[in-house]
Amino acid sequence: MTLQPEDFWSFGEWLLRPESFLESALLQGIVLVVLAVLLGLIIAYLVSAVRHGPGEGFYAVARSVRDLVRSDLPGTSSRRIFALAKLAYQEALRRRVLVVVGLFVVGLLFAGWYLDPRSSDPARLYISFVLTATNYLILLLALFISTFSLPADIKNRTIYTIVTKPVRATEIVLGRMLGFVAVGTLMLVPMGIASYFFVTRGLRHDHEVVEIDEVGDGRFEGKLSFDQFHDHSFTIEPSADPDGPELGLTDTVRGHRHVVRQIRGDDGNVERYVIGEPYGALRARVPVYGSLVFTDRAGNLTDEGIDVGNEKARGGYGAAGIARLVGVTREAQRLDYGYVEGGTLGSAIYTFNGVTPRRFTDEEGIPMEMALRAFRTIKGDIVSGLNGSITLRNPDKPQIESNPLTFVVQEYDVSEERLPREIEGTDGEVTRKLSLFDDLVTDDGRLEVIIRCIDRQQYLGMTTSAVYLRPAESSFAWNLTKSYLSIWLQMVMVIAFGVMFSTFLSGPVAMVATFACVLLGFTAEQIYDIRYYMDRGESMGGGPVESLVRLLRQDSMTTELDVDQVAGKVIQGVDAVIIYSLDAVATSLPNLPRMLSTAEYAASGFDIFGALLARHAVATFGYVLLAFLIGYFFLKTREIAA
Amino acid sequence: MATEPIGLADAPTADPAASPGSDVVIETRNLSKIYRDFWGRRKVAALKSLDIEVRKGEIFGLLGPNGSGKSTTIKLILGLLFPTSGRVLVFDQDATETRKNERIGYLPEESYLYKFLTTDETLDFYGRLFDLSGAERKRRVDELVKLVGLEGARHRQLREYSKGMTRRVGLAQALINDPDLILLDEPTTGLDPLGTRDMKDLILSLRDQGKTILLCSHQLSDVQDVCDRVAILHQGELKELGRVSELLKVQDVTEVHARGLSDAAKAEISEVILRHGGTVDSIDNPTATMEELFLSIVRESERRPGARRVSVSDTASESPTAVATATGDDAASRDEGQS
Ligand SMILES: Nc1ncnc2c1ncn2[C@@H]1O[C@H](COP(=O)(O)OP(=O)(O)OP(=O)(O)O)[C@@H](O)[C@H]1O
Ligand SMILES: [Mg+2]
Numbered sequence: 008m009t010l011q012p013e014d015f016w017s018f019g020e021w022l023l024r025p026e027s028f029l030e031s032a033l034l035q036g037i038v039l040v041v042l043a044v045l046l047g048l049i050i051a052y053l054v055s056a057v058r059h060g061p062g063e064g065f066y067a068v069a070r071s072v073r074d075l076v077r078s079d080l081p082g083t084s085s086r087r088i089f090a091l092a093k094l095a096y097q098e099a100l101r102r103r104v105l106v107v108v109g110l111f112v113v114g115l116l117f118a119g120w121y122l123d124p125r126s127s128d129p130a131r132l133y134i135s136f137v138l139t140a141t142n143y144l145i146l147l148l149a150l151f152i153s154t155f156s157l158p159a160d161i162k163n164r165t166i167y168t169i170v171t172k173p174v175r176a177t178e179i180v181l182g183r184m185l186g187f188v189a190v191g192t193l194m195l196v197p198m199g200i201a202s203y204f205f206v207t208r209g210l211r212h213d214h215e216v217v218e219i220d221e222v223g224d225g226r227f228e229g230k231l232s233f234d235q236f237h238d239h240s241f242t243i244e245p246s247a248d249p250d251g252p253e254l255g256l257t258d259t260v261r262g263h264r265h266v267v268r269q270i271r272g273d274d275g276n277v278e279r280y281v282i283g284e285p286y287g288a289l290r291a292r293v294p295v296y297g298s299l300v301f302t303d304r305a306g307n308l309t310d311e312g313i314d315v316g317n318e319k320a321r322g323g324y325g326a327a328g329i330a331r332l333v334g335v336t337r338e339a340q341r342l343d344y345g346y347v348e349g350g351t352l353g354s355a356i357y358t359f360n361g362v363t364p365r366r367f368t369d370e371e372g373i374p375m376e377m378a379l380r381a382f383r384t385i386k387g388d389i390v391s392g393l394n395g396s397i398t399l400r401n402p403d404k405p406q407i408e409s410n411p412l413t414f415v416v417q418e419y420d421v422s423e424e425r426l427p428r429e430i431e432g433t434d435g436e437v438t439r440k441l442s443l444f445d446d447l448v449t450d451d452g453r454l455e456v457i458i459r460c461i462d463r464q465q466y467l468g469m470t471t472s473a474v475y476l477r478p479a480e481s482s483f484a485w486n487l488t489k490s491y492l493s494i495w496l497q498m499v500m501v502i503a504f505g506v507m508f509s510t511f512l513s514g515p516v517a518m519v520a521t522f523a524c525v526l527l528g529f530t531a532e533q534i535y536d537i538r539y540y541m542d543r544g545e546s547m548g549g550g551p552v553e554s555l556v557r558l559l560r561q562d563s564m565t566t567e568l569d570v571d572q573v574a575g576k577v578i579q580g581v582d583a584v585i586i587y588s589l590d591a592v593a594t595s596l597p598n599l600p601r602m603l604s605t606a607e608y609a610a611s612g613f614d615i616f617g618a619l620l621a622r623h624a625v626a627t628f629g630y631v632l633l634a635f636l637i638g639y640f641f642l643k644t645r646e647i648a649a
Numbered sequence: 650m651a652t653e654p655i656g657l658a659d660a661p662t663a664d665p666a667a668s669p670g671s672d673v674v675i676e677t678r679n680l681s682k683i684y685r686d687f688w689g690r691r692k693v694a695a696l697k698s699l700d701i702e703v704r705k706g707e708i709f710g711l712l713g714p715n716g717s718g719k720s721t722t723i724k725l726i727l728g729l730l731f732p733t734s735g736r737v738l739v740f741d742q743d744a745t746e747t748r749k750n751e752r753i754g755y756l757p758e759e760s761y762l763y764k765f766l767t768t769d770e771t772l773d774f775y776g777r778l779f780d781l782s783g784a785e786r787k788r789r790v791d792e793l794v795k796l797v798g799l800e801g802a803r804h805r806q807l808r809e810y811s812k813g814m815t816r817r818v819g820l821a822q823a824l825i826n827d828p829d830l831i832l833l834d835e836p837t838t839g840l841d842p843l844g845t846r847d848m849k850d851l852i853l854s855l856r857d858q859g860k861t862i863l864l865c866s867h868q869l870s871d872v873q874d875v876c877d878r879v880a881i882l883h884q885g886e887l888k889e890l891g892r893v894s895e896l897l898k899v900q901d902v903t904e905v906h907a908r909g910l911s912d913a914a915k916a917e918i919s920e921v922i923l924r925h926g927g928t929v930d931s932i933d934n935p936t937a938t939m940e941e942l943f944l945s946i947v948r949e950s951e952r953r954p955g956a957r958r959v960s961v962s963d964t965a966s967e968s969p970t971a972v973a974t975a976t977g978d979d980a981a982s983r984d985e986g987q988s
Contacts, residue, residue, distance in 0.1 A: 058685075070745075078748065090777035094763065101765050164761040168822060171727050172778040173750040648729035649684065 010472035015296060018618045022625070029330035032622070036629045038329060039595050043633055047640050048072070055644070071643045079175040079639070087174055091182025092189065099152045099190040107148060108194050111141070115205045122209075125236045130262050130288040131610045133209050134487075137202035138606035142494045145195055146525065149498045153187045153505025154517040161647065162513075170647055180506060180638040184631070187502045192495065199491040203484060210288050214239065214265065216280040231257060231265070231282065241267045262612075263288035290612035291486035294376070294475035297357035297456070301345050306352035312345020313353070315382045315466055331535065332594050344380055344468040349393070349460030355469045358402055359476055362454040364444050366478045372425035372443070374477040375456070380468030381418050387462065392416045394461040399426060399447045402455045406435040407446050411459070416467065426456070426476075481614040489615040493605040496627040500597050501525060503634035511641040524596055531593040532600070538590045541583065550582025597630050673738075674830055674861045675703040675726055680735035682721050682885075695721040696885045698735065703863055708856050710876035710893070711865035718885040719865035720758055723832050726863070727755055739830070751779065754828035758835055760819035764808035768799055768818050771807065772825055779826040793821040798847070812839040820848070831855060833864040837871050843947050849875050873897065902930070 013021070024031040048068055056064030118136065126132045157179075160166040169179065214231035222228050225245030231238050243255030253269035266283035301312040347353040367373045381393045396411035409432035414424055432441040441447055448454045458474065460467040504524050508517035527534075540547045548554050548564035556578060557564065568575055602623050608615045682696040696718040703709045711719045724730040725737050728745040737744035740752060762771055769790060776786035794803050797817035807815060816839045823831060836852070837845045852862055852875050866872055872879055873893060881889040889896065905918075919929045 074747075082748070084780045086777050086780050090774055094774060097765065098763070164757070164759075165763055167729060167757050167761050168755070168775070168819075169778065170729065171750055171753065171755045172775060172826075173747055173780075174778050175747055646729075646731050648724045 010296075012471070014616070014619065015471060016618070016622075018621045018625075021618070021622050027330060029333070031329075032626065035329050035594075036626075040629075040633055040636070042595075043637060047637060051640065051644055067644070071640065074643065075177075075639065079177050079643075082173075083175050083177045083181070087178045088182045088185065091169075091174070091178055092186035095156060095183045095186025096189045098156060099187060100193075102152070104148060104152060104190060104194065107144065108197050111144060111198055112201045114140075115201055118205070119209050126261070128262050129210055130206070130612070133206045134289075135606055135610040137205055138490050138494070138609060139603075141195070141198050141202060141491070142497065142603060142606065145191060145198070145494055145498050146501050148194065149187070149191055149501040150505055150518055150521055150525070152190060153183070153502040154509045154521055155514040156187075157183060157506065157509040158512070158514040158517065164648075166647055176639045176642040177635075179642060180510065180635055183506045183509075184499075184503055184635070187506070188499055191498045191502065195491060195495055195498065199487070202491075203487055206289065206487075210263070211284060214282050216267070216282070219280075225253075227253075227255065227269070229255075229267070231267075237261050239265060241265070243267060243269055259287065261288070289483035291481040291483050291609075291614040292376075292477055292612055293479050293481050293614040294472075295359060295361065295478055296471055296475050297359040299345075299469065299471045300356050300358075301347065302352060302354045302356065304348050304351035304353045311343060312347055312355065312469065313466065314343075315346050315468070329594075332591060344470045344473075346380075346382055346466040346468045347458070347460050349465040349467065350463035354457050354459045355467075355474075357456045357458070357474050359454050359456065361452050362444075362448050362476070363452045367476070369425075370428070372427040375424045375426055375474065376421050376477060377414075377416075377424065377458075377474050378421045379416050379418070379458075379473055381416050382466040382468060384464045384466070387465070392418065393465050393467065395467055396459050396461055397424065397426070398457040398459070399430065399432070399441075399443070400455040400457055401447050401449060402453045403449045406433075407441065408432055409441055409447060413461065486609050486614055489620055490606055490609040492620060493602050493615070493623055496623050497597075497599055497602050500599070500627050500630050503631040507634035507638040507641075510638040511645060525599060527589070527593050528596040528599040531596065531598055534586070534589050534593045538586050541586055549579065550586045552578050552582050552585070597626060672705045673702050674705050674740060675701070675709075675863065676738045677701050677722070677725070678736045678738075680722070680725060680737060681733050682718075682725060682730060683733045694885055696725070699882075699885075699887055701880050701887070701890065703861060705861050706856065706859055707877045708852060708862045708864065708875050710872040710879040711863065711882060712867065712869070712872050712879050713865075713882035714867060716884075717882040719867075719882060720834055721885075722882070723755075723834050723863070723865060726832065727753070751826065752829040754823035754826060754831045756819050756823040756831075756833045756836060758838075760815040762807055762815065762818060762822070765806055767806055768794060768803040768821070771818055772821055775822045775825045781826070789825055789827070793824055796824070796851070797821045813841060813844055816840055817844070820851075828860065830861045830863070833862065835866050835868075836864055837866065837868055842944060845871070846944060903927075906935075 022031065022033045028034060051071075052064055052068045054064075055067045058064070059067065115137070118140075122129075122132055122136060157166075160169070212235040214234050217230050217232045219227055219229035227243040228240070229243075230240050237260045239257035239260050241255045241257040243253050245253065253271075255267040255269070257265045257267060263285035264287050265285055268281040268283065270278050270281060272278040301309050303309050303313075345355070347355050362373070375397075379395070383389075383393070392415040394413055395416050396413050398411045399409040401407040409430045412424070412426075412430075414422065416422070426443060428443045430441055430443065430447075431438070432446075433439075434441065434446065443454075456474065458467065458469065501521065505517065505521045508520045512520060537547070537550065541550065548557060549568065553568060556562075556570070557568065560569070562569060568578070570578070605615050605619065605623070608619075677699050680696060680699040681694070683691050684693045684695055686692050699718075699722060701709075711722060713719050721730065725732055726739060726744055727750075728737075728743075728747075731745065739746075739749050742749045763774075766774065772790040772793060773786055776789060781789065794800055797820055799814065799817055799821070802810065802814060807818060810818070820833075820836070823833070833852070836848050840848055849871065852864070856862060856877075864871075864876070876893050878890070878892050879896065880887055910918075915932050919932060922929050
């Protein structure tokens with residue numbers, strides 16, 4: 008998993024974007040709410056002006072705004088909201104939505120058969136399977152329960168007995184949303200628990216010892232049986248405690264290892280081996296990322312490393328928000344791998360914050376993981392990896408620097424290193440043993456890690472997320488919970504939209520509208536892409552109309568559109584209008600795939616950042632507020648009995 | 650709301666905050682309603698320039714054939730519909746004002762209730778909508794269940810109910826907040842004669858507690874029995890408005906009720922009438938209404954359970970209640986009460 012630049016934003020950074028306020032989520036939210044309210048008022052005015060004349064129309068609209076502020080919001084009562092929420096909850100449960108949960112659990116019992124048993128990373132497979140399955144299922148259910156309820160009440164007129172009570176429109180909308188969220192939560196919790204057991208049980212397996220050799224000094228080497236399409240080899244070291252059990256560890260295969268315990272009988276002979284459960288497969292690594300700068304081959308600081316070509320992977324437009332919409336930043340957010348040339352002064356310098364003994368308690372040093380890329384300009388020995396070096400340096404006193412630790416780059420894999428607590432190094436002219444926390448780390452807990460490539464004419468590629476410290480491991484259960492929280496947030500979003508649409512549309516239409524919103528949210532990045540190419544004048548086959556014309560004429564996408572000038576202008580004009588409006592709509596809709604991507608964290612064994620979850624939560628809250636306002640407004644101005 | 654809802658049995662509601670200085674509870678001014686379809690094209694002019702005033706403490710009847718705009722008027726008063734032109738004021742507030750609902754009880758045409766709730770749950774739910782406290786709700790639910798006679802069925806879901814039972818729940822929910830103004834859309838449909846009678850008695854007793862009642866019906870007897878004033882609608886237009894006693898009074902006919910007259914005496918009375926220049930339309934024994942007969946049978950059977958002996962010669966005039974000779978319903982029921 009490679010992280011996008013925006014994934015590193017802290018919550019505050021995301022909300023405000025101090026350097027480029029146009030990208031700020033807060034600004035986007037405010038603009039969205041203001042626009043929606045303005046648009047709503049204008050539409051409402053036009054509608055009621057047609058009905059009642061311009062003067063009366065204005066009065067009607069003004070009154071509903073006045074009512075919201077003066078009586079409906081202050082008059083909103085929690086008891087009424089609760090009563091309405093409970094009703095919505097009971098009603099949804101009566102539609103037997105819980106059956107779906109039962110089906111889900113039963114489905115999980117059999118799902119294991121269909122998941123590729125030979126996968127090299129079964130944990131990832133299992134986790135991403137359950138998470139995506141739950142996610143789509145819950146969103147679908149949220150769509151159904153939220154959109155049909157209010158229209159049904161209006162249709163069979165039970166709403167008459169509600170709105171003739173002192174019930175505010177605010178309470179009807181909020182009550183519905185809360186009730187459905189309660190139903191959704193009730194479904195999500197058992198699904199989450201079932202998923203947890205599905206993953207943990209699904210990965211559980213056993214081996215037997217098939218081969219064992221004593222290699223001397225009380226050391227043993229052996230092999231485990233081939234089960235579940237893999238086997239392990241292991242070594243048992245003589246234990247320090249002569250009476251204690253002899254413990255050994257297998258190698259890591261398919262993301263996990265086993266503990267092998269040697270049990271001796273009373274006569275001191277080896278009796279049997281006990282193989283522990285797999286561990287290490289379900290992880291929630293808490294990475295600490297640093298900031299990255301490069302030096303070029305002459306040793307001068309630069310922001311970017313060397314571009315070896317095709318390394319600027321598209322990383323999505325992310326939260327570029329208003330800035331992208333108004334065309335200030337056109338470019339997609341790009342994820343750069345910068346390269347460092349071997350055998351030169353070129354290097355990548357990571358600066359980590361918050362490196363304190365309290366946080367990194369491990370006696371053996373600070374665990375650091377690297378997922379580096381390699382680029383070879385000469386063949387060399389293709390089997391052995393490239394050599395790199397790690398140097399630690401004090402950011403405030405650059406004269407204090409450790410001797411380089413060399414390592415072999417494992418391409419396509421994550422390699423684990425440890426930054427030892429004591430290391431030989433130089434302090435100006437003096438060569439001495441440096442203490443990691445006293446000499447190399449500054450008082451405020453900063454540390455520089457410099458990575459170089461040793462082999463000449465070979466290059467090492469790095470990006471911010473490629474190197475990180477690992478102070479701790481969070482629990483897998485908690486990480487899964489966080490993924491489910493993210494699903495829950497998406498569900499809340501869909502429910503809010505569903506209820507909003509159901510205040511003025513009939514059930515099926517409201518469902519289609521909500522579905523369209525979700526879909527547009529999911530395809531947002533593609534729409535941004537089309538607009539991006541359109542702005543750049545790069546022909547990618549054009550917009551929808553042009554594509555249709557090409558399709559009908561069986562023209563290739565890469566040729567100029569072969570129609571006369573005027574027709575071409577018209578087609579492109581219409582396309583531009585469609586694309587720009589779609590772009591605006593997609594920008595204003597919740598970016599669900601971003602939220603869906605938290606599943607990727609859990610599947611890759613990374614702790615889901617609190618900041619990321621907080622961002623999703625705030626965005627959800629914003630959209631709920633928006634949906635609430637729109638829903639209120641429509642319900643208020645709606646002639647219930649018409 | 651300043652008013653604490655008080656029990657049904659309590660004395661007339663005196664709400665000093667309510668419409669100070671004016672007795673008018675509902676006022677419609679030039680009220681018109683045109684139903685339109687989705688595209689705004691007019692379909693039906695359901696109400697045309699209605700001007701009525703309903704005063705505090707009276708029972709006001711809206712009378713008219715099917716489709717004459719009675720329900721439309723009530724929905725406009727409740728703010729369920731918006732007027733096409735004109736205005737409705739309820740308690741001197743606009744009809745779309747939500748807060749006025751705290752003092753209103755509404756029984757819809759059909760009971761639009763949640764079928765999966767029980768009576769208790771339904772009433773508790775609507776009590777919550779009035780922001781009543783838990784203790785208050787419990788007290789009122791118990792009271793109302795007793796009032797509408799559903800004690801035996803209070804824990805059953807409404808979808809198991811008969812039409813009349815649902816109607817009773819509907820009535821109970823309309824009274825949950827001890828309203829000052831009660832709007833009843835055809836209150837007696839679906840009720841058996843006994844229920845109808847109870848309903849009428851209830852309406853009268855609510856009036857006696859100082860509440861204002863607006864009801865609409867096409868059951869003329871209902872209106873005649875309970876209403877103080879009526880408005881008669883036809884095709885959305887107001888045709889007649891006034892006190893029931895005056896509207897129904899036939900100015901040039903005199904009615905005499907007497908008991909124990911011989912045929913000779915009757916002949917002599919005719920003679921007297923003729924001598925004074927009047928005409929005799931008929932001299933007859935009055936027949937009781939079907940309603941009276943039904944009521945007397947039910948009450949009889951409640952006193953003495955078991956099958957009633959029915960003989961072919963049984964006629965209304967021979968049945969114990971048919972002895973009653975009074976014409977008015979009130980008199981009839983008083984009579985039965987004594988026998
Ligand atoms: N929602 C509606 N849309 C269109 N027309 C309607 C609607 N509701 C009522 N109408 C029409 O308005 C007119 C008055 O209807 P209303 O329901 O007020 O009659 P009513 O006096 O209550 O009749 P009833 O005694 O049958 O209940 C009728 O012609 C009816 O068809
Ligand atoms: Mg009607």
